[in-house]
Amino acid sequence: MLSAEITKVVSETITAKTAHSPHVATLEEYKKLHASSIDDPESFFRRGYLNASVNCVDRWALKHPEQESDEPGQHVHISYGDMLKQVCMLANVLKSFGVKKGDIVAIYLPMVPEAVYAMLACARIGAIHSFVFAGFSAEALRDRISDANCALVITADQGCRGGKRTPLKKITDKAVAECPSVKNVLVLHRPYCPPEIMYAEDPLFILYMSGSTGKPKGVLHTTAGHLLGAALTADVGWITGHSYTVWGPLVIGSTTLVFESILTYPNPGRYWQMVETHKLTQFYTAPTAIRALRRPGDKHITSHDLNSLRVLGSVGEPINPEAWHWYNDVIGNGKCPIVDTYWQTEAGSIMISPLPGAVLTKPGSATVPFFGFEPKLLDPTTDKELEAKKGESIEGVLYMKTPWPSMARTIYGDHKRYLETYMALYPGYYITGDGAEKDSDDYIWIKGRVDDVINVSGHRLSTAEIESALIAHPRVAESTVIGMSDDVTGQAIFAYVVLKDDSAHAPVAYIHQDDASHADLVKKLSHDLVIQVRSHIGPFASPKRVVFVPYLPKTRSGKIMRRILRKIANGEVGASSDEEIGKLGDLSTLADPSIVATLIRKVHNL
Structure with a gap:
């Protein structure tokens, strides 16, 4: 069961006909309610x-x-x-x-x-x-x-x-x-x-x-x-x-x-037409969709009235600051709080998120835990819970210390697998599988899957941070970074980059051609992006290789299939024949399987 305070919030949420003012208006109110949601450990219902x-x-x-x-x-x-x-x-x-x-x-x-x-x-x-x-x-x-x-x-x-x-x-x-x-x-x-x-x-x-x-x-x-x-x-x-x-x-x-359709059909203004027609107040989408909508330019947005929007949401992966600012400035006109939510299928509901009107946001941060969630960071080398000193930040593997009402109860037909996947590694904790940082304000920053961390000469680098640096370049629409094997550094950084279609950057269309005469232009833009990462993070985070692709391999729900990119970059697939592509495993969830052969040709210069 939950506390009386939480029950009151639920009741108010259900009975309110409009929600122009937040139910929780200050950070102090949030902290009181969050503490109350954690301090009642008895059975939920x-x-x-x-x-x-x-x-x-x-x-x-x-x-x-x-x-x-x-x-x-x-x-x-x-x-x-x-x-x-x-x-x-x-x-x-x-x-x-x-x-x-x-x-x-x-x-x-x-x-x-x-x-x-x-x-x-x-x-x-x-x-x-x-x-x-x-x-x-x-x-x-x-x-x-x-x-x-x-x-x-x-x-x-x-x-x-x-x-x-x-x-x-x-x-x-x-x-x-x-x-x-x-x-x-x-x-x-x-x-x-x-x-x-x-x-x-x-x-x-x-x-x-x-x-x-x-x-x-x-x-x-x-x-x-x-x-x-x-x-x-x-x-x-x-x-x-x-x-x-x-x-x-x-x-x-x-x-x-x-x-029923996709976000850019019949034109990239589809979402914004719906907002205008139906006077939508809440808009919740994924960073990959935000980047896709940003790519064609703002002309498809400015022709629509988006003044009905009150709250903007993001879900599915860490949102890079560049996309966050575009979302805030262009879609929200600087007036809509952005609710950058972190959660998982297994969680059943939001785990970490700012409360609109109560918690100040930071671009790229999921901010604070939602009611009923008690996140902790563990040191992956010592398996000990990390505690930050005042004014300092800490970084580790994200776990949940206490259960919550909406969590999945099992994997159907295989409870042993459920326990081994989520509970066994650190008894007493729920394993999220994600790395995170807690800054000096106790805000949580999701760094991506633990297995997406790249170790270059002993430096543990977050793929999300490098991707954010790349997408900050004015010509970049989207990027994905993976680790490739390297005899000297152990791993090296390999970047796949998608460029904007915006007419202001029309000359970059050559990047997607295989004409050798454009080699100098490709080399220059690759160099510019390496400098971009060096200036944003440091020389140790410089990509060893940058490959320009027309788009990234995504599932029909918009998730990037990193395992495909990782295997191609590491030479596990060296040709674009059906036999070689078969080594990548199940591709049935890909929105466009034909991109795989294109990626192989690009990476291996076939």
Whole structure:
């Protein structure tokens, strides 16, 4: 259970119709509430019962049935009353197929209203939903269905993303052909159901994470904990979409916007047109999306009215200061606080974040822990907890000292793996796997995955810091830095760089050509970027090699696949043949697999 103070904040959040003023207005108020959230270590929800669907739909449908809940498609508005009917109808269909409490349903849908209905319908009858991103291949879908032993799959005939149609039913058919557990496939082509009463610790959903090695991990989240975390604090196929597109906004009775496509289609002004049309107040995206939106220039932004925005959010990776300032100045017009959030799929909700209006921000810092989280830094060499002296900063591996309500309870079907992955290395702590720094103001700076640290001649260098230095150059849109093997220094810095498309920098187009006549120009810009890093960090952080590429290998959700870049840079793949590319492992989650051959040619001068 949480303290009375936290309960009061939740209650105020739920009942407030508008939130123009912060619920927590000062740093002192935040510190008091945070301390209270840590000092109650007892069970979170003893003897508690609820239903997530009722909390997210019924109570708002009864209180104000005409209020909008979702705004999908071409300005189609869905009220809470309409959504309740749709959810109940789908829930009854699931029950007619024999789905009951504790069963697992795979959802393989695009960003359409039915995706939200499906999640809520499962919760209504006590079924556990496993949402699979609609960009995954048949093989990836098969693996997730098989691991969770799903009996039913919900899909659609097709999806539409960036002007391209994906045959979802065909992909599903191929996947379930190798899944004997699946008895029925429900295809959505666009009444009341009584809710199942759920114990607070009953599972709500399973969400599969792709690792660089091994089979996907299906992290399991529980009902009450996830709802609380989402209430206090993207694509619904990922944890941000679960928490902050569906459960979070709906449990507090607000309006959420869902759209099916990509951020730059049919033009780079797509996001800003939506903000203007729907008068959006909160905008939450990833640094990789911010950099992609910055790349075409500001002309796609200034033509739209963004004055409705009140809070800007960032999630998914550390945001570099250059992107932070652009986000603040151009999108927020210097008037919107930026909530730079740090959390993980396993966390279920935000772990470290500034509170808008209460905590002053620093570009690139996640700032302070959220309620219920007690982060600590450990020395990776001594395994001891680090304590900073007043006025000093410390750097180490980020761990959580205490449990929190929304944390994943297990990896489905493999609890031993859960304990080994998150608890075993340092008993008594939850392992995040990220490095971090706590500065003299006790603000936390995420340095990236521990395995992304590059050790050059004994200097442990953060890839995020080097990438931030590179992107500060006026011609650079995006960069990724990895460590390459070096006989002298152990590791050396290898930088992949994407340049801006802005017409002001049109001459850089030659970088993406293989014409040898441009070698001098390439050499000069490479030298400029090395000088850029030397001046921002120091000579020891100088990239040994800079390679210019048209874009980076990303998953359909926008995450950079660093293992591909690392293997290519280290010569593990030396040719662009299908046989050589096969050495890179599973590429099914790549948005554009053709970039791999381009990268190999660029790196190895083929």
